[in-house]
Structures are given as C-alpha cells and as structure tokens.
Amino acid sequence: MKNLNLLLLVSSGIFLMLRVSAQEWVVPDDNKDKKSSFRFNKETSVKGETVFKQNCQACHGDPTKGTYNKGLVPVPGDPATDKFQKQTDGALFYKITTGRGAMPQFRDILTEEQRWQVISYFRSFNKNYIQPAKELNEISAVNVQNIFISLSFNPVNNQIKALVTDKINKPVRSAGVGLFVKRYFGNLKIGELVTTNEQGIAIFDFPKDIPGDKKGNIIIIADINVGGSDIQKKDTFTIGIPVNNPPLTDARAMWNVMAKAPVWLSLSYFIVVGVIWGFLIYIVFQLVKLKRTKTL
Numbered sequence: 001m002k003n004l005n006l007l008l009l010v011s012s013g014i015f016l017m018l019r020v021s022a023q024e025w026v027v028p029d030d031n032k033d034k035k036s037s038f039r040f041n042k043e044t045s046v047k048g049e050t051v052f053k054q055n056c057q058a059c060h061g062d063p064t065k066g067t068y069n070k071g072l073v074p075v076p077g078d079p080a081t082d083k084f085q086k087q088t089d090g091a092l093f094y095k096i097t098t099g100r101g102a103m104p105q106f107r108d109i110l111t112e113e114q115r116w117q118v119i120s121y122f123r124s125f126n127k128n129y130i131q132p133a134k135e136l137n138e139i140s141a142v143n144v145q146n147i148f149i150s151l152s153f154n155p156v157n158n159q160i161k162a163l164v165t166d167k168i169n170k171p172v173r174s175a176g177v178g179l180f181v182k183r184y185f186g187n188l189k190i191g192e193l194v195t196t197n198e199q200g201i202a203i204f205d206f207p208k209d210i211p212g213d214k215k216g217n218i219i220i221i222a223d224i225n226v227g228g229s230d231i232q233k234k235d236t237f238t239i240g241i242p243v244n245n246p247p248l249t250d251a252r253a254m255w256n257v258m259a260k261a262p263v264w265l266s267l268s269y270f271i272v273v274g275v276i277w278g279f280l281i282y283i284v285f286q287l288v289k290l291k292r293t294k295t296l
Contacts, residue, residue, distance in 0.1 A: 025074075025100060027091040034090030037176035037195045038113075040120035040131050048121030051114045052079075059102070063125050072102045080125035089132070092119050112193040113176065147172065149222050149233035153206070160204045162222045162233070164196050171200025175224055179204045182219035182234070212240025 038044065052060075061067030063080040077083055084092070096115045099105040106115060123129045146167040153160055160179060164172040175196045180187035188210075194202040212218040218240040224231045 025095060027094045031094040032088050032090045034093055035132055036089060036093075036116040036119070037174055037193065038116070040123055044117050044120040045124040046121075047114075048117035048119070048124075051110060051118050052121050055106070055109065056118065063122070074101050076103070079122045084122060085126045085129065089119055089123075092122065107192075111189075113178075147224065147231050149177075149224065149231065151220055151222055151233055151235045151237075153237050153239055155239075158206050158208060158239075160190075160206050160220060160237075162194075162196075162202045162204070164200045164202070164224065171198065172196060173198050173200055175200070175202075177202040178223045180221040180223065181210055182221060187221060206239065210240045211243040212238070214242055214244040216240045216242040 059069045059072060059076040060079055061069065061076075063078060066078050068076045068078055093115055095103075096110075096118060097105065097107045110118075123131070148165050148167070150163045150165075151160060152163075162177050162179065164175050164177065166172055173196050176193045177196060178193050179190040181190060182188075190206060191204050194204060196202045210218055216238045217236050220235050220237055222233045
C-alpha cells in the first residue's frame with residue numbers, strides 16, 4: 001500500500017512538472033508594455049550583473065554560454081538567446097516578479113529597481129536592442145538642481161503622497177520614488193519603488209504600526225536617484241505609534257560617545273593604554289641603563 005501511494009505521488013509530481021513545462025507562460029496584456037522608470041546604461045547593467053550572479057546564475061548559468069540548469073522544469077534558458085530578447089521589457093519584468101515552477105517570486109526578494117537592473121543586464125547582450133523611449137524617466141532631461149519633492153499625508157486612507165515638480169512647478173512624470181522612515185540604524189523602506197503619474201504624483205500605502213517618538217512623530221524620507229545622485233525630501237508627520245523610549249544615546253552603550261561608554265570598556269581602554277605606555281617607558285629606561293653601562 002505504501003509503495004502504491006509513493007508511486008502515485010511520484011507520478012503526480014512528474015505529471016505536474018510536464019504540465020508546467022508544456023504550458024506557455026502567458027503575460028497579461030497590461031504588463032507587456034510596462035517600462036523601466038530609468039534609462040538602461042553601463043552602470044545599470046553592471047548593477048544588474050551583480051544581482052543576477054547572486055540570485056539567478058545558479059539556474060540560468062552564464063549568458064551566451066548555454067550553461068543553464070537543464071534539469072529544472074520549466075527549463076530556465078539562457079538570457080542572451082532570442083527567446084529572451086524577443087520579449088518586451090514588461091514581459092521579462094512580469095516573469096521575474098511573479099516566478100513560475102522552480103523560479104521563485106522575486107517580488108519578495110528583489111526591489112523593483114533591482115529587477116529592472118537585471119533586465120538592463122540582459123539587454124547588454126543584444127546589440128540591436130533599443131530601449132522604448134515612451135514614458136521613460138523624464139527626470140533625466142531635467143537639471144537635478146531643479147527637482148523638488150513635496151510630501152503630504154491622507155489620514156482617510158493612510159497614504160503618503162509624493163509630488164515631484166520642476167522649478168516652474170511642472171509635474172515630473174515617470175520618476176521612480178522610494179519612501180523610507182528614518183530609524184536609528186539605517187532607514188526602513190516602505191513598499192517598493194513607485195513611478196510618478198502624469199501629475200507627478202506617487203502614492204504609498206503607509207503601515208499603521210510604525211513606532212514614533214512619545215508624540216508619535218516620525219521622519220519620512222522620499223528619495224529619487226538621478227545619475228548616481230540622490231534627491232531627498234524629509235518631513236515629519238505625527239502618524240506613528242507614540243512610544244516613550246529614552247534615546248539610545250542616553251544610556252551607556254558601545255555605540256555611544258566616550259563619556260557614556262560602558263564602564264568595563266573605558267577601564268579596558270585605560271588599562272591597555274597604560275600597559276603600552278609602561279612598556280615604552282621600560283624600553284627607554286633599559287636603553288638608558290645600557291648606555292650608562294657601556295660608558296662605565
């Protein structure tokens with residue numbers, strides 16, 4: 001009976017694998033035309049190569065070399081082949097995001113920017129590829145110094161709105177905006193990269209469980225990366241959970257200034273310094289003593 005159950009289980013697994021392999025990976029029409037919020041260049045391709053090697057190379061192998069894992073279902077394939085390159089950027093982005101079979105959903109592993117960087121790396125193997133110009137990040141044609149970001153909070157739906165404009169208050173559309181909450185050690189990312197619409201607006205759903213200070217104040221940071229430069233807007237909103245915790249710099253801790261360092265650490269420091277100076281003084285004393293002995 002056990003052998004029969006095992007046989008049925010294996011058969012079902014093989015049938016499912018063959019079914020997945022035979023099915024065409026259909027990309028919804030509204031995803032096929034999705035475009036990157038930034039232009040592909042050598043820098044984005046290099047970053048994409050790093051992401052690819054860390055997350056994709058084990059299955060897809062080295063592009064152009066056909067070293068992909070042929071034992072997986074469906075077969076991963078080589079990103080440099082026509083099968084990959086004939087697909088739209090949006091189709092590739094959809095597949096990387098959603099995954100299928102042995103391929104995981106990278107929406108939970110890679111940021112939106114990293115997924116587009118991988119596609120930029122794929123396109124570096126296609127000398128005939130021309131990135132679609134429609135809806136590409138208009139910010140690349142605007143002076144970085146003339147970009148402005150304003151933030152507002154809607155308490156009805158608990159959303160943060162980022163408005164991106166130029167110096168004459170004209171909306172900047174198709175700009176990738178990242179949202180963060182300032183923390184003691186690094187910044188907490190809120191959602192994924194959001195592209196501004198025709199009105200230059202990017203909307204973020206804000207969590208209701210973010211702790212703030214004792215009044216509930218938190219610092220929100222909106223960030224746009226342009227040509228390697230970061231444009232940031234910081235604003236304070238009273239939308240967090242009030243938490244009356246003393247600042248981390250109030251107590252003695254290893255990350256604090258010398259005056260508030262742990263007692264054992266301060267003592268260890270002075271003991272080590274004392275030993276070193278004592279050793280140096282001893283050496284000098286011995287040298288002086290040796291010199292006097294030779295003189296006598």
